[in-house]
Amino acid sequence: LRPDLKKPDPPKKCKGCRDPLIIKALEQYSQTWTKQQNNSQNFRALLRSSCDAVNNAIVTQENTPTGTKVVYDGDPKRSMVVNTAIFNTFPKRTPFSSKLWGTCAVVGNGGIMFNSTCGKRIDSAQHVIRCNLPPVEDIYLKDVGNKTDLVTANPSILVDRFGSLDRRRRPFAESMRRYNDSLMLLPAFSYTGNTVLSLRALYTIEDFEGVIRPVFVNPLYLLSMDSFWRNRGMMAKRMSTGFMMVNLALELCDDVQVYGFWPFSEHPHLAPGSAPLPNHYYDNRQWNKVLHAMPDEFLQLLGLHSQGILKLHLGQCG
Numbered sequence: 200l201r202p203d204l205k206k207p208d209p210p211k212k213c214k215g216c217r218d219p220l221i222i223k224a225l226e227q228y229s230q231t232w233t234k235q236q237n238n239s240q241n242f243r244a245l246l247r248s249s250c251d252a253v254n255n256a257i258v259t260q261e262n263t264p265t266g267t268k269v270v271y272d273g274d275p276k277r278s279m280v281v282n283t284a285i286f287n288t289f290p291k292r293t294p295f296s297s298k299l300w301g302t303c304a305v306v307g308n309g310g311i312m313f314n315s316t317c318g319k320r321i322d323s324a325q326h327v328i329r330c331n332l333p334p335v336e337d338i339y340l341k342d343v344g345n346k347t348d349l350v351t352a353n354p355s356i357l358v359d360r361f362g363s364l365d366r367r368r369r370p371f372a373e374s375m376r377r378y379n380d381s382l383m384l385l386p387a388f389s390y391t392g393n394t395v396l397s398l399r400a401l402y403t404i405e406d407f408e409g410v411i412r413p414v415f416v417n418p419l420y421l422l423s424m425d426s427f428w429r430n431r432g433m434m435a436k437r438m439s440t441g442f443m444m445v446n447l448a449l450e451l452c453d454d455v456q457v458y459g460f461w462p463f464s465e466h467p468h469l470a471p472g473s474a475p476l477p478n479h480y481y482d483n484r485q486w487n488k489v490l491h492a493m494p495d496e497f498l499q500l501l502g503l504h505s506q507g508i509l510k511l512h513l514g515q516c517g
C-alpha cells in the first residue's frame with residue numbers, strides 16, 4: 200500500500216482526557232433544570248397514544264382472554280396460545296389507573312449510585328421503580344434507599360441467583376420479602392424460555408404466601424414502545440429494562456426523577472483518569488453490548504431532561 204493511500208490513524212485518545220461524548224453530555228446536562236409542564240404533558244400524550252401503558256403494559260384477563268395467540272416480542276416467530284391455567288395467573292384488570300401517580304423515582308443500577316447519598320431523596324418519592332431485583336440491603340440504604348413499589352425481574356436472574364427455581368424455592372420466596380407488596384414485573388412473553396421461569400416465580404410466591412405481586416409484561420406493549428423509539432432513530436436490538444421503566448413512568452407519573460443511569464466507566468464529576476466506575480453500584484458485571492445501546496438511550500434521556508420532561512440525577516444528593 201502506498202504510504203499516501205494509507206487510512207489516516209484514528210485520533211489518539213489522550214491519556215487522562217475525557218471522552219468527547221461525555222464532554223458533550225455534561226455540557227448539555229449542566230444547564231439548570233426546570234420542569235416544563237407543557238412538554239411533559241405533550242410527551243405523555245404522545246406515549247399514551249402509541250403505547251398506552253395503563254391498559255396494555257401488563258397482561259390481564261381483560262386484554263388477553265383464553266385462546267389469545269401471544270407473540271414473543273424478542274422472538275416474533277414464536278408464539279403461544281393462552282390456556283385456562285395460564286389465564287388464571289393473570290390479574291383481572293390492569294394494576295394501573297389513568298389517574299397520575301405524582302412523583303416517581305426510577306432507579307437504574309449504574310455504578311454512579313455508589314456513594315451518591317440519594318437514598319433518602321429516592322425514598323421520598325411517592326412511587327419508586329427499581330430494575331432487576333437489585334440489592335436494597337442496609338449497606339446500600341444511604342445511596343439507593345429501599346422503598347419499592349414496582350420492581351422488574353429478568354428471568355436470567357432467576358437462573359443465575361436462584362437455580363432456575365427448579366430446586367429449593369424458599370430462598371427466592373424469602374429474598375422477595377425485601378420488596379414488600381410491590382408489583383413485580385416479569386417479561387414472561389419476551390422469549391420462550393421466560394414463560395416457564397416466570398410461572399415458577401409466580402407459583403413460588405403464591406405457595407410461600409409472599410406479598411409481592413407478580414405480573415407479566417405485555418409483549419404488545421414492549422413492541423409498541425420499540426417502534427415508538429425506532430421511529431425516533433433508536434436502532435438497538437432491544438431496549439434496556441431501565442429505559443423501558445422510564446417510559447412506563449413517563450406515562451404513569453406526573454413527575455419523573457431518574458437515578459442510576461450512566462452507562463460509562465468515566466465518573467461524571469471526578470477528574471478524568473480517576474478509577475473507573477463499576478457498571479453497577481453492587482458489582483461490575485457488564486451489560487450486553489450486542490443487545491442494548493445504553494449510551495444512545497442515555498442521550499435520549501438527556502434530551503428529555505433538557506426539555507424539562509424528566510429530571511436526570513447525575514450528582515450526589517448531599
Ligand code: CDP
Binds near residue numbers: 442487
Ligand atoms: O440487565 P440490564 O443490563 O438491562 O440492567 P441492569 O444492569 O440491571 O441495570 C438496570 C438499568 O439501569 C439498565 O437496564 C439501564 O437502563 C440502567 N443502567 C445504566 O444506565 N447505566 C449503568 N451503568 C447500568 C445500568
